[in-house]
Amino acid sequence: MVVVPRRLFQPPWEFREAALFTAVAVFAGFAFQYAASGQGVALPHLPFNAIALALFAVFVLSVGLGFKNNPMVKWFGGIPLGLCLIFAIALLSLIGGVVPQEAIKPGSLSALLGINQIFSSWPFALAILLFLANLGLSLSWKLVPFKLKNLQFILFHAGFWIALSCAIFGTPDLQRLVMKVDEGQESNLGYSMESETPQKLPFSVFLHNFSLEEYPPQLFLYDPQSGQPLEELTKTTTLVHKGVKASWKNVDVEVLDFLPYALPGKNGVPEPADHKAGISFAKVKISSGSAQREEWITTGSPMVDTKDAQVGALYLGIRAGTPKAFRSEVTVHDDNGQQTMATLEVNHPINFTDWKLYQMGYDQKAGRWSQFSLIELIRDPWLPAVYLGFFMIMAGNILFFWNGIKRTEGAS
Amino acid sequence: MIVNFTTVAIVAMVCWALGTLLSILARRTPALKIPAFVLSLGGSLFMAAFIAFYWSILDRPPLRTLGETRLWYAALIPLVGFLVEYRWKIEWLKYYCMALAAFFLCINLLHPEVFDKTLMPALQSPWFIPHVIVYLVGYVLLAASSVTALHNVYLQLRHKGNDNGESVSHYLALLGFVLLSFGLIFGALWAKEAWGHYWTWDPKETWAFLSWLAYLGYLHAWRYKIDRSKLQWYLALSFVVLLVCWFGVNYLPSAANSVHTYSQS
Ligand code: HEM
Numbered sequence: 011m012v013v014v015p016r017r018l019f020q021p022p023w024e025f026r027e028a029a030l031f032t033a034v035a036v037f038a039g040f041a042f043q044y045a046a047s048g049q050g051v052a053l054p055h056l057p058f059n060a061i062a063l064a065l066f067a068v069f070v071l072s073v074g075l076g077f078k079n080n081p082m083v084k085w086f087g088g089i090p091l092g093l094c095l096i097f098a099i100a101l102l103s104l105i106g107g108v109v110p111q112e113a114i115k116p117g118s119l120s121a122l123l124g125i126n127q128i129f130s131s132w133p134f135a136l137a138i139l140l141f142l143a144n145l146g147l148s149l150s151w152k153l154v155p156f157k158l159k160n161l162q163f164i165l166f167h168a169g170f171w172i173a174l175s176c177a178i179f180g181t182p183d184l185q186r187l188v189m190k191v192d193e194g195q196e197s198n199l200g201y202s203m204e205s206e207t208p209q210k211l212p213f214s215v216f217l218h219n220f221s222l223e224e225y226p227p228q229l230f231l232y233d234p235q236s237g238q239p240l241e242e243l244t245k246t247t248t249l250v251h252k253g254v255k256a257s258w259k260n261v262d263v264e265v266l267d268f269l270p271y272a273l274p275g276k277n278g279v280p281e282p283a284d285h286k287a288g289i290s291f292a293k294v295k296i297s298s299g300s301a302q303r304e305e306w307i308t309t310g311s312p313m314v315d316t317k318d319a320q321v322g323a324l325y326l327g328i329r330a331g332t333p334k335a336f337r338s339e340v341t342v343h344d345d346n347g348q349q350t351m352a353t354l355e356v357n358h359p360i361n362f363t364d365w366k367l368y369q370m371g372y373d374q375k376a377g378r379w380s381q382f383s384l385i386e387l388i389r390d391p392w393l394p395a396v397y398l399g400f401f402m403i404m405a406g407n408i409l410f411f412w413n414g415i416k417r418t419e420g421a422s
Numbered sequence: 423m424i425v426n427f428t429t430v431a432i433v434a435m436v437c438w439a440l441g442t443l444l445s446i447l448a449r450r451t452p453a454l455k456i457p458a459f460v461l462s463l464g465g466s467l468f469m470a471a472f473i474a475f476y477w478s479i480l481d482r483p484p485l486r487t488l489g490e491t492r493l494w495y496a497a498l499i500p501l502v503g504f505l506v507e508y509r510w511k512i513e514w515l516k517y518y519c520m521a522l523a524a525f526f527l528c529i530n531l532l533h534p535e536v537f538d539k540t541l542m543p544a545l546q547s548p549w550f551i552p553h554v555i556v557y558l559v560g561y562v563l564l565a566a567s568s569v570t571a572l573h574n575v576y577l578q579l580r581h582k583g584n585d586n587g588e589s590v591s592h593y594l595a596l597l598g599f600v601l602l603s604f605g606l607i608f609g610a611l612w613a614k615e616a617w618g619h620y621w622t623w624d625p626k627e628t629w630a631f632l633s634w635l636a637y638l639g640y641l642h643a644w645r646y647k648i649d650r651s652k653l654q655w656y657l658a659l660s661f662v663v664l665l666v667c668w669f670g671v672n673y674l675p676s677a678a679n680s681v682h683t684y685s686q687s
Contacts, residue, residue, distance in 0.1 A: 089646040093639055100635045107628035129623045177621060186618060335543055356543035357616050368618050388618045396620065400607050411600045 023085040025094070032094040035140055036102070039133025040123050048122040050130035053182045056391065063179045070143050074150025087147025095141040102134045130181075138178060145171050162413065165406030173399025180392025187387045188370060191217040191340075200387050211387065213344035213362060220338050220372060220383040225331035226250050226270065227290045227309050231258055231324050250292050250328055260298060261321050267293040274314060278306060289314055292328050296321055312379050330377055338369055338383040354385060365389050430472045431496075431527040437465030438500065438520040445513070462500060462520060469497035469523075482541045485554045489530050494558050495565075496523040496530075502566040502594075510590050518569045549612035556608060560601030561664060564637070567594030568661035574654040588650055591657055599637040606634055629667035636660040 018026055043050070053059050077083040085091060106128040114126045124131030149167045152160045187200025187209060196216040199208035226249045230239045254265040271288025275281035280291040290309045295302065296319060309330045310316030318327035335355060342362045343349040352360045354369040361367075366388045373380035441462030448454035473493055476484050484490040500523050503516030570591035577584045609630065610620040621627060640656055 089642050093642055093646070096635055096639050096642070100632055100639070103628050103632050103635070106623055107625055107632060111623060184619070333543060334541075335546070357547040359615060359618070366618070370618075386618050390619070393614075393620075397611075400610065403603060404607055407600050407603050411597065 021081055023081070023090075025090045027085070028088075028091040028094040031091065032098045032137075032140075035136050036098050036133045039131070039136040042136075043124040043132040044122050046132070048116065048124055050124055050127055051132055051135045053179060055182045059179045059182060063175055066142070067146065067175075070146035071150045071153075074147040075154055078151065083147065087144055087151065089148075092141075092144050092148065095137060095144055098137045099134075099141060102128055102131075102137060135178075138174065142171060142175055162406050162409040165402045165409065169399045169402025169404075169406060171399070173396050173403065176392045176395035176399065180390070180396070183389075183391050185387075185389040187211070189215060189385045189387055190382055191215055191338075191385060192382045193217050193220055211365075213342055213348075213365070215367070215385060216341040216343075217383055218339040218341065220336070220380055222336040222372065222378045222380065223334045224378065225334050226268075227292070227328040227331050229254065229256060229263065229265070229292070229294075229326070229328055231261070231321065231326050233323075234325055249331070250290070261326075262297040263326060264295045264297075265292050266295050266304065267291075274308075280306060280308070287313075290328060290330070294319060294326065296326065298322065312376060333377075336369065336372060338385065340367075340385075342367065354383075364391065427472070428531060430468055431531055434465040434468045434496070435524045435527060437461050437468065438524055441465065442517055442520060445516075459504070462516065463504065465520070465523075466497050466500045469493065469527075473497060483551055483554075485551065485558075486541060486545065491554070491558060492526040492530050495562060496526045498559065498562045499523045499526075499565060502562055506566065506570075506590060506594075510586060512586065512590060514573065515566065515570060515590075518573075519566060522565065522569070544616045547612060547616060549608060549615065553605060553608040553612055556601050557605040560598050560605055561668065563594050563601065564598035564661060564664055567591045567598055568658050570594060571654040571657035574651070575658055578651055578654065588654065591654060592644060592650075595637060595640060595657055595660075599634075599641060602630075602634050602637060606630055626667070629663075633660070633664045633667045636663045 016024070018030075054062070073083060074087060105125060109120070109125055109128070111126060111128065114121050120126050124133070128134055145167055149164070149171060152163050152167070185202075187202050189197055189200045189211075191197045194217070196214050198211045198214040200211050201208050229250050232239045250265055250268055252265055252268045256263045269280055269282055269288075269291045271283050271285050272280040272291045273283040273288060282288070289311045291306055292308075293304060293306050295304050298321060305319045306317070307319050307326065307328055308314070308317045309328050316327070318325040320326075337353050337355040339351075339353050341349065341351045342360075344363065348363065350360065350362055352367075354360060354367060356369050359366050359368045368386040368388065369383070370386040371384035373382055438461075441458050441460075441464075444454045444458035444461060448458050473484060476490075476493070484493060499519045500516060503519030506512050506515045568591075570587060574584055574587045574591060577587065609627070613622070613627075614620040637660060640653065640660060643656065644650065644653055
């Protein structure tokens, strides 16, 4: 058989045309970004973004259905272009995955090309838009006429279309604010990343109490000159409890006694205390060569000095453990008389009207004694649409998995 | 790590080595087939028992550090090899799988781990286990797919036809892709609960997306009229992207901004 190679642009179009088209689109995106002096894409807010998206969807679907047999439209909705666009998006994401995505000096080439903010840059937006068009066309052909055997295809492709388009078009409506509330106080002000002036919220948060639980303290040896733990020891941090032994080079340490919550007592012997005020004490036995000694050391707090033990030129200390859990007991209320009492904790946000409240942080210097709590407030009206897309993809996945397993029986 | 990890690792590796030896001998003496299988499986069972034991003394699932996930790979990867042998009557994959598992254990032996009970608040979530397990199994399948593809490439270079091998690498990739998709979405749903937004283009997320795209590309290329024997190269290489996502991310310049700063080792 003699195969005559197809010339570029000789129909039917395939990969080479798709690759060329994609390359031109990405290049044009960068040129646009440069022409706009590095200014990224600015999308409108609700309802205009929703209208734009709906028009776009209707446009793609009607082109797909109306010009089903047009070779150009076929090519535009085909796998070759889809693959090239996937490749382009992968390449742009690769830039985002390697180059730190952060604010940099305006005017530098990376800033002008949007390399440092690739995911809101013109080339990325253009690639996504073309991708949505391509995906939408291929979808239109499987949607009409509807056949049950296309269900898996529809769930995957429509799910992804919905999730991606709503996530991107909905970006301007995503509000993320941070509120600082002091214990026993109330606030209704949220700060955004972009501006110094706070925004007034449609509700207030009253902080009854902030509390923090820690893991047991860690035992470590440090150099007083640098204040840093010795390099080889940072990897062998040891949680303190009674009976723990550790040895470093020629120093052996044993924890003879451990009081998680105590306060300094008479004769240097600490006395147990309650959770709120108490700090951790450890009685350590330090043996270095033939010398041996026992000593109480403590983590310290804003009220009580830290105490470490000297070991030759180094110091042995215990420091408050890493946070295990922190929570804020709050009351949230708005002017319409809606009111909720709740405990906010990491991984346990609460809903209030169309906002979601998250435990975010606290005064890290004060740790357990923090007098305030940082609460993140998020409003994302597009979330249900994005989740709908996610669930469709997962449903498609289950079908795909099932069919994959079943088909293997034929393959063997 | 803990006192007897070394022993368990060595016992498991000895099991796999003896199992391999007996399997090879079993080609001549079929009676050895069963002891060979029992020994090979035994290696994974030892690892599984160790994971269970380790879990109980840690008081948290050992899924937090890379070293801990390597324990799971070591236990699970040989199982894929056994499954493939059982379903497709392909014997050689399990040898690669056991070698890969032993390799993971050796990394752990060379880098003894921190004995650390702490789990930061963001990781204390019901999503933690499904998210990580799904990814783990996905990676295991894709690793096996990649090894199969590599073997296919090797056979092609020696001009041997091998349709069955190509369908094995394909179905492993397909199942792996399903699990990657679940992992990605579970991750997004979890991120919404823990960090407030489902997607922030964090470097780890970006790389997870990239590896997902790599396999998405593969599936579509496979559907289209692309020479399937050429795609074996693609599959063999896609795993490189996964590897970067898996432990390379920590070393990239963009990692400084990541919220997914798990302990390295
Ligand atoms: C770039 C746009 C895309 C186009 C043009 C496209 C097109 C196609 C086509 C034509 C098929 C073959 C369907 C069949 O033969 O019944 C297919 C299969 C598939 N697509 Fe896409 N697709 C795109 C993006 C996606 C995305 C984003 C996903 C994931 C959410 C996806 C997941 C799948 C899956 C899982 C299959 C099944 C593969 C198989 O059966 O082997 N596709 N796609």
